[in-house]
Amino acid sequence: MSDTAGLVRFWRQQRSMSQARLAELAGTGQAAISRIESGRDQPTLALLERIASALDCQLRVTFTSDSEAAPPSNLIV
Template sequence: MNDTAALVRSWRRQRGLSQARLAELAGTGQAAISRIESGRDLPTLMLLERIASALDCDLTVTFAPLSGPTPPSC
């Protein structure tokens, strides 16, 4: 399981939602939520935004170097 999978599952459970209900609120299918939560599928940014909204969460995307030199700033 990856971080995205664990976070989606954790937040869904904290909100007391079934996978089917979260899927309905996010405009996708229950199978998609299941694949995301199991780590078999990574959602698109658009779907992740809809899931975050359905879970009443903020979505923040950060680009940061894992190691090595830092690229020049824009």
């Protein structure tokens, strides 16, 4: 299971919200929420933004690596 799957399920349950209600608020179907929560589907960033908004959560996107490589010096972070 992905971090995304667990986090969507965790925050949905914290809000005592059904998958159907979350789907309605996020503008998608209940089956899509089920696939996301089970890790069978990775949502687009746009859908994640709508899900986060529906859950009254803030979405943060980060890049991580197990290697020691640093980002290019001309990359503004």
